[in-house]
């Protein structure tokens with residue numbers, strides 16, 4: 001796999017809404033960062049993966065969305081996107097951060113990619129979503145920020 005297969009999407013980002021919703025199930029939340037974010041799509045022979053990053057100021061880049069089509073999950077494509085982002089932004093930012101629920105489906109991914117557990121926003125999911133969200137059988141409540149030094 002080479003870098004050319006990762007495409008910067010600058011127009012019609014909503015064309016990828018289905019995949020964006022896999023990473024962040026509330027469209028209203030996606031709308032808050034999609035236009036100002038840099039979006040990348042990785043096309044694989046099996047399916048697609050994408051991510052969106054935003055400049056949060058003070059040298060912090062935030063991974064707002066990362067999603068790999070179910071058919072090609074656990075094949076290294078999520079990690080591939082993280083590595084790509086690190087390479088591309090390491091001279092402009094000192095930290096890549098990602099907020100996630102305390103989910104058995106996402107926390108191991110960030111930890112395996114080298115992120116370190118950081119601050120917590122208590123009850124973020126209970127407060128911002130109008131229905132309970134379950135992942136891997138666990139209801140999401142707090143938001144945990146994971147950080148990776150670039």
Ligand SMILES: CC(C)(COP(=O)(O)OP(=O)(O)OC[C@H]1O[C@@H](n2cnc3c(N)ncnc32)[C@H](O)[C@@H]1OP(=O)(O)O)[C@@H](O)C(=O)NCCC(=O)NCCS
Pocket residue numbers: 022023024065066067068069072073074075076077078079080099100101104105106108109110112113
């Ligand atoms: C989370 C997600 C992006 C991970 O992408 P992926 O391509 O499946 O992950 P990778 O294959 O690159 O995995 C990288 C490492 O994380 C580990 N990992 C990934 N998901 C894991 C899981 N659910 N449980 C345990 N380990 C996991 C892999 O084993 C691998 O580790 P290793 O190479 O050291 O063995 C993908 O599962 C996804 O799109 N999920 C749905 C959307 C989502 O939840 N997005 C995140 C929102 S915060």
